[in-house]
Every structure is written in structure tokens, then in C-alpha cells.
Amino acid sequence: MKRADASLEFNGSSGMPTRGALTIRDLVKIYDPEGVNIMAVDHCSMQITPGEFCMIVGPSGCGKTTLLNAIAGFHSITSGEIFLDDKLLCGPDKPIAAQGADRIVVFQNGALFPWKTLAENVAYGPMVQGVLSKRNALAKAHEMLAEAGLGEFGGKYPGEVSSGMARRAEIVRALINRPKVLLLDEPYRAMDGLTKSIMHEALLEIYDRTKVTIFFITHDLEEAIFLGDRVYVLTTRPCRLKKVVNVDIPRPRNYEVLSSEPFRLLVEETRDAVHEEAIKAFQLGERELA
Amino acid sequence: MVSVSEVSRPIGIARSRRSFLRRTLGRQEFWRGCVAIVVFLILWEIGSRSGEWFGYTLPHVGLLPPPSDVAVAWSKVLMKWGYWESWYQSFKRVLTGFIAAQIIGIPFGLMLAVNKYFRDIFFPPFEVLRPIPPLAWVPASLIFWPTNEMSIAFVTFLGAFFTIVINVLGGARTIDVRYLRAVQSMGASQWDLGGRRGRRDDLGRRHAGRWRSRLLHLEFVYGRIAAANRCRHDLDRHCRLPFKHRHPHDRPQCHALAQAVLIRKTGADHAQAAQ
Numbered sequence: 398m399k400r401a402d403a404s405l406e407f408n409g410s411s412g413m414p415t416r417g418a419l420t421i422r423d424l425v426k427i428y429d430p431e432g433v434n435i436m437a438v439d440h441c442s443m444q445i446t447p448g449e450f451c452m453i454v455g456p457s458g459c460g461k462t463t464l465l466n467a468i469a470g471f472h473s474i475t476s477g478e479i480f481l482d483d484k485l486l487c488g489p490d491k492p493i494a495a496q497g498a499d500r501i502v503v504f505q506n507g508a509l510f511p512w513k514t515l516a517e518n519v520a521y522g523p524m525v526q527g528v529l530s531k532r533n534a535l536a537k538a539h540e541m542l543a544e545a546g547l548g549e550f551g552g553k554y555p556g557e558v559s560s561g562m563a564r565r566a567e568i569v570r571a572l573i574n575r576p577k578v579l580l581l582d583e584p585y586r587a588m589d590g591l592t593k594s595i596m597h598e599a600l601l602e603i604y605d606r607t608k609v610t611i612f613f614i615t616h617d618l619e620e621a622i623f624l625g626d627r628v629y630v631l632t633t634r635p636c637r638l639k640k641v642v643n644v645d646i647p648r649p650r651n652y653e654v655l656s657s658e659p660f661r662l663l664v665e666e667t668r669d670a671v672h673e674e675a676i677k678a679f680q681l682g683e684r685e686l687a
Numbered sequence: 688m689v690s691v692s693e694v695s696r697p698i699g700i701a702r703s704r705r706s707f708l709r710r711t712l713g714r715q716e717f718w719r720g721c722v723a724i725v726v727f728l729i730l731w732e733i734g735s736r737s738g739e740w741f742g743y744t745l746p747h748v749g750l751l752p753p754p755s756d757v758a759v760a761w762s763k764v765l766m767k768w769g770y771w772e773s774w775y776q777s778f779k780r781v782l783t784g785f786i787a788a789q790i791i792g793i794p795f796g797l798m799l800a801v802n803k804y805f806r807d808i809f810f811p812p813f814e815v816l817r818p819i820p821p822l823a824w825v826p827a828s829l830i831f832w833p834t835n836e837m838s839i840a841f842v843t844f845l846g847a848f849f850t851i852v853i854n855v856l857g858g859a860r861t862i863d864v865r866y867l868r869a870v871q872s873m874g875a876s877q878w879d880l881g882g883r884r885g886r887r888d889d890l891g892r893r894h895a896g897r898w899r900s901r902l903l904h905l906e907f908v909y910g911r912i913a914a915a916n917r918c919r920h921d922l923d924r925h926c927r928l929p930f931k932h933r934h935p936h937d938r939p940q941c942h943a944l945a946q947a948v949l950i951r952k953t954g955a956d957h958a959q960a961a962q
């Protein structure tokens with residue numbers, strides 16, 4: 398595959414996205430701390446199409462993070478299979494997926510290296526993989542930061558910019574590796590509403606350009622409908638797919654969508670499904686770990 | 688191998704450096720400290736001249752020479768070559784011991800941090816020796832070492848060695864798992880301790896050889912150290928790194944090294960697990 402120069406546009410920006418189909422088949426994950434089996438995921442199946450903005454919602458402690466960790470290769474699975482495009486990530490003979498730059502995680506609290514500037518952070522991936530020299534990686538990092546509206550901040554340390562900018566830089570740091578999937582685990586959870594809405598717009602803008610597949614965990618339903626192509630509602634633990642809500646609001650979307658009738662109906666539809674599970678989870682006293 | 692590159696000079700740090708002197712002079716704590724020292728010297732002077740001034744010699748303090756006499760004597764030796772020769776000799780001993788402690792202590796601490804078997808074998812004897820105060824080693828070191836110089840350097844070495852090892856080890860424990868995972872997810876698959884050849888990733892690029900990852904790894908280490916040194920203050924202020932509330936003996940450098948190596952080691956583990 399050749400590297401395009403227009404760095405933020407790489408997944409079939411002319412036409413249909415072609416990379417990043419994520420297939421989860423009968424996934425089971427049983428945690429076994431000291432012999433107490435905790436079944437976190439129970440025969441869960443999903444089919445995520447290339448370039449899909451996929452939102453995962455479900456009650457706390459239902460197993461969303463577990464699902465993401467399995468895809469990212471942070472821990473093993475008990476049975477089932479996960480494919481990325483045609484490649485088997487993990488399956489019966491390979492319980493833990495190899496980590497790779499084709500699936501990049503953007504962490505909840507941000508994981509920019511505080512000892513590197515934003516540009517150095519962004520340049521880190523290609524440098525460490527040996528695909529670009531330091532000079533070229535930095536040049537490209539500056540270029541991509543500029544494209545994401547962070548042109549002046551390349552030389553700043555993460556501690557010197559706002560959390561919103563840092564988060565955006567982190568997404569750029571992921572995108573420079575041209576991943577097939579971005580994995581986000583409640584990335585805007587601790588943010589106030591205003592910052593969140595700015596982040597949403599930034600993410601949507603980046604998504605509209607890259608059409609990279611996004612696997613986005615949240616429990617904010619409005620966020621889910623506003624951002625996603627499809628919303629996957631999960632049951633309470635052990636997690637299974639309960640319902641898929643297709644969001645047919647056209648893109649590009651902006652904040653006016655939030656007050657539209659179709660948006661309201663979709664939120665309600667999703668809420669009904671989630672609410673049922675949330676009550677079950679509450680009654681079981683589920684506690685989330687991560 | 689400069690971490691803070693030409694392209695990206697941190698602005699805030701340069702500013703905070705320039706005004707360091709002015710900030711210090713403007714601080715109340717600084718002047719309070721100065722006054723404390725002056726008062727201490729005055730009390731000492733009074734104490735040691737108590738016999739001369741009040742006719743009653745205070746115990747202990749009364750036997751010491753007063754600071755004014757010390758200053759006069761000092762101004763005389765200042766002119767002598769032997770005085771500076773002593774400085775030089777002492778520096779040499781201390782530096783020899785200290786540098787040796789770093790050369791041995793940092794890799795040793797890192798090995799303890801990254802390898803469980805190494806830790807199981809070497810940590811217990813280390814812990815047995817650690818509580819022995821350096822002074823208690825003096826007789827033994829006189830026997831060990833052929834020259835006086837060497838035994839003095841050895842005692843200095845011991846004073847630094849244990850602290851360094853413990854700090855490196857401690858640094859490794861403070862790494863946030865998010866950084867490890869971020870590194871893994873951005874290219875750890877090729878961070879390889881095990882001498883395997885590069886693999887092809889899914890984009891068909893041949894991974895660079897090990898020497899390359901070593902270089903990058905070094906960059907990582909030095910980058911972390913340089914950043915820690917240059918912008919300690921800024922990091923303290925902005926980054927919520929555990930610098931501020933750390934133990935007074937902790938060295939950010941040691942943390943840096945330990946973190947970097949552990950990050951790399953985790954990468955290698957994962958690469959192996961993935962095989």
C-alpha cells in the first residue's frame with residue numbers, strides 16, 4: 398500500500414471506504430481471578446463495515462472495555478473470533494491479538510507522552526516502526542497537526558495546551574499510522590458539555606475526511622446518535638448484542654441535528670433499549686473497573 | 688540525538704529559566720532561609736565565645752572554634768596550593784565512587800525492574816546488604832582494596848549505589864499503564880529483545896532491524912531524561928507527573944530510565960506473546 402501525501406485522507410476518500418471491516422464472531426471472555434469465573438462477554442457477535450462510525454453503548458460494567466481490549470490485543474479471549482478485514486486478529490488458536498498500528502486506542506484520560514511535544518508525540522509512531530526518519534516524521538507530524546487545526550501548537554508540551562487540543566493531537570497521533578480502526582473508550586467522559594461538543598465537531602471533521610472505522614464506546618446516548626452511523630446496544634453483563642440502531646441522519650452533521658425530530662426519535666428508541674439493561678445492571682450491582 | 692528538537696523549542700520553559708534568579712530573590716522562603724543561617728552562625732559565635740565573654744564555658748559548643756576564627760583560618764589556607772589539591776583529591780574520590788555507582792546501579796536496577804527471575808535471585812541479597820551503613824564497610828573495604836584511595840571511593844560508591852538502585856526500581860513501578868499501552872499500540876511489535884528478525888506487518892513493510900529500534904529506544908530514554916531535567920518545573924505544574932510529591936531522594940532521571948526500559952520490555956513481551 399502506498400502512502401498518500403494528503404495525510405488525513407486515506408480510507409477511500411474518493412468513493413466507498415475499503416479498509417477497516419471488523420467482524421466479531423461468538424466472542425466469549427471469562428475473567429478468572431482466583432478461580433471465580435466472571436463472564437464478561439457471552440457469545441457476542443457484531444459486523445462492523447469498513448469506514449463505519451460505530452458506537453457501542455451499554456450499562457456500566459457490561460463488558461464494553463473488555464470488548465475493546467480484546468480487539469486491541471490488551472488481553473486474551475476465551476473463545477470466538479475477531480477479524481479485521483480478512484485478517485484473523487484472535488481466534489481459537491490465537492487467544493490474544495497481536496498489537497499493531499492498524500488498531501490504535503485513544504485512551505480515556507489521554508495518553509500523550511508528557512515529556513514530548515505534540516509534534517514529537519505524533520511523530521512517535523512512524524519513527525518507532527521505522528517507516529519514517531525522525532526528520533520526515535516530524536515534518537509530517539507538523540503537517541498533520543496543521544490539518545487538524547493545531548498548526549501553532551506542534552512545539553508545545555501536552556501540559557501546555559488545553560485538554561481539548563491534547564485530545565485532538567492524540568487522535569492525530571493515532572491517524573498518522575494510517576490505522577484501519579480507531580478504538581475509543583469513553584474518550585470524552587470527564588469533559589463538560591461545552592468542551593465535549595467542540596470535541597465532537599473536531600472528531601466528526603476528522604472522520605469525514607479520513608473515513609477511518611471508529612469503534613467508539615460511550616454511555617451518552619445523544620453522543621452516540623449524534624456521532625455514529627450505527628449504535629450497538631449491549632446487554633448487561635455478560636455482554637451480548639441487544640439491538641442495532643441505524644442512524645440515517647446525513648453527514649456532515651452539525652449541532653442543529655440535535656434539535657431535529659429524527660434525532661429525538663432515535664435517542665428515544667435507543668434509550669428504551671439501554672434503560673431496560675441499565676435497570677438490570679443496577680439491580681445486579683455491577684461495578685465497572687475500567 | 689536531541690529530544691527537544693529544533694523545530695519545537697518549548698517556550699514556557701525558556702521563560703521560566705530566565706526569571707529563576709529573580710523569582711528566587713523575590714521569595715519569602717529564600718530570605719527566611721538566609722536569616723536562619725545567619726542566626727545559626729551568631730548563636731554559634733556566642734556559644735563558642737561564651738567563656739571569653741561571660742566567664743562561663745558552655746559544654747560542647749564552648750569547645751568549638753567560633754565561626755569568625757574559622758573564617759580567618761580559611762582565608763589563610765585559601766592561598767595555599769595544598770588546600771586546592773585536597774579539593775581536587777576529594778572530588779576525584781567522590782566522583783569515582785558516584786559514577787561507578789551509576790554505571791553499575793542503573794543497569795542493575797533496571798534489570799531488577801524488568802526481569803522477574805533476576806529480581807528473585809538478586810534482590811534478596813541486595814536487601815540484606817542495603818541496611819549496612821557505608822561507614823560500617825570501612826574496615827572491610829580497607830582489606831578489600833589495595834590502596835587507600837580505592838577504599839575511600841568504594842565507601843562513596845556504597846553510599847550512592849543502594850539509593851540509585853532503589854530509585855530506579857521505584858521509578859519502574861510508577862509507570863502509568865496507559866503509556867505502555869499507547870507505545871504497544873503504536874509499534875511495539877518490533878521492539879524486540881529476543882534477536883528475531885524483523886517481521887512484515889500488515890501493510891507489507893519490512894520492519895527495521897533491531898539496531899534501529901535500539902537507537903529509537905535510546906532516543907526515548909534520553910528524551911525523557913532531557914525533558915525531565917529541562918522542564919521539571921513545567922512538568923510539575925502542568926503534567927501531574929509524580930514528580931512533585933516524590934521522595935526527596937528520587938531522581939527524575941532514574942524514573943525516566945526505568946520507565947523507558949520497562950515500556951520497551953513490555954513491548955518485547957507482547958511481541959513474543961504474539962508469536
Ligand SMILES: Nc1ncnc2c1ncn2[C@@H]1O[C@H](COP(=O)(O)OP(=O)(O)O)[C@@H](O)[C@H]1O
Binds near residue numbers: 428456458
Ligand atoms: N481484570 C478483570 N478481572 C476480573 N473481572 C473483570 C476484569 N476486568 C473487568 N472485569 C469485569 O468484567 C465486567 C466488564 O467490565 P468492563 O468491560 O470494564 O465494563 P464496561 O462496559 O464498563 O467497560 C465487569 O463486571 C468487571 O467487573
Ligand SMILES: [Mg+2]
Binds near residue numbers: 461462582685687
Ligand atoms: Mg469501560
